[in-house]
Amino acid sequence: MAPMKIEIIAIGDELTSGRILNTTSSFAARHLFDAGYDIYAMNTIGDSPRLIGEALKRALSRVDAVLVTGGLGTTDDDLTNEAVSKALNRPTMPNLEILSNIRAHLDEITANPVSDLEKLAWLPSGAEALNPQSQMAGYQLIHDDKPIFFLPGVPRQMRHLMIEEVLPKLSNWHEDHRLTTYHRIFRIFNLPETEVNRQIASLDLSTDVHIGYYPVFPEVHLSLTVRDKKNNNAKRLFKSSCKAINTVLGDSIYGIDRDSMEKIVGNLLRSYNLRLAVAESCTGGLICSRMTDSPGSSDYLLGGVVSYSNALKTEYLGVSTELLDNKGAVSREVAEAMAVGVRERTKADIGLAVTGIAGPSGGSDAKPVGTVYIAIATDEENWVSKFNFPGNRKQVRELTAQSGLDLIRKYLLRRESHFLSPAQTCKEVF
Amino acid sequence: MAPMKIEIIAIGDELTSGRILNTTSSFAARHLFDAGYDIYAMNTIGDSPRLIGEALKRALSRVDAVLVTGGLGTTDDDLTNEAVSKALNRPTMPNLEILSNIRAHLDEITANPVSDLEKLAWLPSGAEALNPQSQMAGYQLIHDDKPIFFLPGVPRQMRHLMIEEVLPKLSNWHEDHRLTTYHRIFRIFNLPETEVNRQIASLDLSTDVHIGYYPVFPEVHLSLTVRDKKNNNAKRLFKSSCKAINTVLGDSIYGIDRDSMEKIVGNLLRSYNLRLAVAESCTGGLICSRMTDSPGSSDYLLGGVVSYSNALKTEYLGVSTELLDNKGAVSREVAEAMAVGVRERTKADIGLAVTGIAGPSGGSDAKPVGTVYIAIATDEENWVSKFNFPGNRKQVRELTAQSGLDLIRKYLLRRESHFLSPAQTCKEVF
Numbered sequence: 001m002a003p004m005k006i007e008i009i010a011i012g013d014e015l016t017s018g019r020i021l022n023t024t025s026s027f028a029a030r031h032l033f034d035a036g037y038d039i040y041a042m043n044t045i046g047d048s049p050r051l052i053g054e055a056l057k058r059a060l061s062r063v064d065a066v067l068v069t070g071g072l073g074t075t076d077d078d079l080t081n082e083a084v085s086k087a088l089n090r091p092t093m094p095n096l097e098i099l100s101n102i103r104a105h106l107d108e109i110t111a112n113p114v115s116d117l118e119k120l121a122w123l124p125s126g127a128e129a130l131n132p133q134s135q136m137a138g139y140q141l142i143h144d145d146k147p148i149f150f151l152p153g154v155p156r157q158m159r160h161l162m163i164e165e166v167l168p169k170l171s172n173w174h175e176d177h178r179l180t181t182y183h184r185i186f187r188i189f190n191l192p193e194t195e196v197n198r199q200i201a202s203l204d205l206s207t208d209v210h211i212g213y214y215p216v217f218p219e220v221h222l223s224l225t226v227r228d229k230k231n232n233n234a235k236r237l238f239k240s241s242c243k244a245i246n247t248v249l250g251d252s253i254y255g256i257d258r259d260s261m262e263k264i265v266g267n268l269l270r271s272y273n274l275r276l277a278v279a280e281s282c283t284g285g286l287i288c289s290r291m292t293d294s295p296g297s298s299d300y301l302l303g304g305v306v307s308y309s310n311a312l313k314t315e316y317l318g319v320s321t322e323l324l325d326n327k328g329a330v331s332r333e334v335a336e337a338m339a340v341g342v343r344e345r346t347k348a349d350i351g352l353a354v355t356g357i358a359g360p361s362g363g364s365d366a367k368p369v370g371t372v373y374i375a376i377a378t379d380e381e382n383w384v385s386k387f388n389f390p391g392n393r394k395q396v397r398e399l400t401a402q403s404g405l406d407l408i409r410k411y412l413l414r415r416e417s418h419f420l421s422p423a424q425t426c427k428e429v430f
Numbered sequence: 431m432a433p434m435k436i437e438i439i440a441i442g443d444e445l446t447s448g449r450i451l452n453t454t455s456s457f458a459a460r461h462l463f464d465a466g467y468d469i470y471a472m473n474t475i476g477d478s479p480r481l482i483g484e485a486l487k488r489a490l491s492r493v494d495a496v497l498v499t500g501g502l503g504t505t506d507d508d509l510t511n512e513a514v515s516k517a518l519n520r521p522t523m524p525n526l527e528i529l530s531n532i533r534a535h536l537d538e539i540t541a542n543p544v545s546d547l548e549k550l551a552w553l554p555s556g557a558e559a560l561n562p563q564s565q566m567a568g569y570q571l572i573h574d575d576k577p578i579f580f581l582p583g584v585p586r587q588m589r590h591l592m593i594e595e596v597l598p599k600l601s602n603w604h605e606d607h608r609l610t611t612y613h614r615i616f617r618i619f620n621l622p623e624t625e626v627n628r629q630i631a632s633l634d635l636s637t638d639v640h641i642g643y644y645p646v647f648p649e650v651h652l653s654l655t656v657r658d659k660k661n662n663n664a665k666r667l668f669k670s671s672c673k674a675i676n677t678v679l680g681d682s683i684y685g686i687d688r689d690s691m692e693k694i695v696g697n698l699l700r701s702y703n704l705r706l707a708v709a710e711s712c713t714g715g716l717i718c719s720r721m722t723d724s725p726g727s728s729d730y731l732l733g734g735v736v737s738y739s740n741a742l743k744t745e746y747l748g749v750s751t752e753l754l755d756n757k758g759a760v761s762r763e764v765a766e767a768m769a770v771g772v773r774e775r776t777k778a779d780i781g782l783a784v785t786g787i788a789g790p791s792g793g794s795d796a797k798p799v800g801t802v803y804i805a806i807a808t809d810e811e812n813w814v815s816k817f818n819f820p821g822n823r824k825q826v827r828e829l830t831a832q833s834g835l836d837l838i839r840k841y842l843l844r845r846e847s848h849f850l851s852p853a854q855t856c857k858e859v860f
Contacts, residue, residue, distance in 0.1 A: 014644045016469040018460025030448025039446040044472035075627045075643045154645055214450050223449055284722025285715030288736040292714025295790050295823055303738035306718040312733040312776055316746060346742055360725050393725055
């Protein structure tokens, strides 16, 4: 039996004028795809009741379920409910639960006139609010025996309702229409797409294994998908393909699925009970900021110094003014002195330092834009790597941050013999 | 006369499975909108010849021009040309210029068999290559007297051909179909969307002025568009509406269009010849990282300290251990000591410090998650603001960084009487 076909409709002039990048449709598509549905089409249209009605009716004529985002708010350009009401001939009626909820909360939101907020409670007849207790718009409508979900366009609210309400409801709708999907993203750094492609092509994987290559700067993502109703075959094929890929690509794979480089580095530091401090010049705080994205990062990150000016390199890292004068701030020697300085002053186990020329100005023939030194200082040894990164300022900064973290990762992987191999990261799904 | 209507079709399984975020459609929409066209709809479909054909024929039936991206490459999942050929009944034929170009370059790209690359030269009959000398796919087809543009899905190539080929060709197509478009985004921080809406509604603007509201966390963007063939009226209306909006929203508007808070703060610091240093606890480097995004930021940013651990607050900022013990790291007193410390040690003009509880753990009844102190130290005075930010860890961090920068902005706006008012930021377009 074919998988259930779903169409996504995103509404908003901010999307069709290109002012706002549409991230919610992509989020929905990924979660629906991973749950075993087929995405028939994704549409983006402006705040026009006629276009909204047309798109909705066309979708109902060709797919099994529809997801609509945007245009549910209180402002005058929020026209989705009006359009749905007209297109499907379902007059809007007040949802009493939402209405009483709004009135109960009016104290908290005193600045607003009642009438504006009460717009949220007027839904097309037959609509069932997804979460009437919350202050998020969003409802389900069953029309022509097909479920239609309406979600707010605000990414945070949309993502919440997608995960908590839409996916469970869809899952109960037609169990038979879902294919078992085994899917993995391998996240690869420091290996070009063509090289990844060449190595994977050499594996001669089964034609039932679908492979995709996606450069997502500064990484390459390799997607592996096996879909089948016959669970056992698909599972076995997925498992053996994962192993083969892990074997040929080795530790160029830094993580899988939703892993991030900073999360992987943090987990390694925590497992070895080591603490990191960072001295950043050209990245201006990007490395520390990424390392502290994750909760609990104070377990392994002490902090660091953004030594954008030379005076701070001296004051905070003990880099001598002689060294700065003789070798220049962007040099192997200064990078090492920064890493040693931040490690010693903060009493960290590992010091990481980066110094380089992010551009667009500041380059020279000897040290062009993109010249970056990355140094690591540990209890055992110090070392410095030199890079010539391509790209603009933003790209040089991102490549520098990612490379610095990747060097720490590779150092930690080799620090002890019983390290966590990428192959082992594959095991948790089985 | 109505503006020319354009439809955008993006093709690729990587898009409909949500693995890759579709940025090219948004790029195209923004440039087409700014050039005075209407975006009728944006579609995203998978690598299916049937769906590609359907979408193309539907678009031709309802708009004046079509832009198609993706599926033009050499691999087996690139099916656009095949689909176009079938849907529009235009057999593919080899483009001799592209073919000879490929053969001439074969030495450089030895790894690929001839047949794979020659796929690039086989285009639907009537196709005119956009840039046959380059190694980028992309062509124009005129069908039913409507232009259709086919561009590669690779963002860099797509963007290049969009700017260099598609926009000039469209511009020559039907000059009469373009409207003069005056458009501005007002970027607002620290005022809720409903309040922005209420204040703008009170202005009673002309119905020819199109207003949109877009929450883009942590900001609200207000979009103002006036489109007209009669240039003078539209321009006058746009100018007076801008002024009215600037008047009612005042310095809640921090910038316009593609401005960022960090760029605005940087420009103010540069214009006053002041230098900033930052001590960050819960934001972990986010503020410094944002401030150094822009080229030339070394003019006004000395750097700073990420004092994630208490030891670093003492070592690098001179915060006494007694103060830390008595008041706690998240306190008014420690925030002020951090700001004073980083200002004095780095010899900066202004010290900015943030300390708070980003969560999810670490909160208490007295100091719940979201409690944040932001301190500013200057030559004239020091002050501390307390916040209780809503949201998850990422949101608390972003609100803290944005609020810290906004406090610096407002301090600088009031520092001298001849400050740059938001109203003045409106003038450069006239």
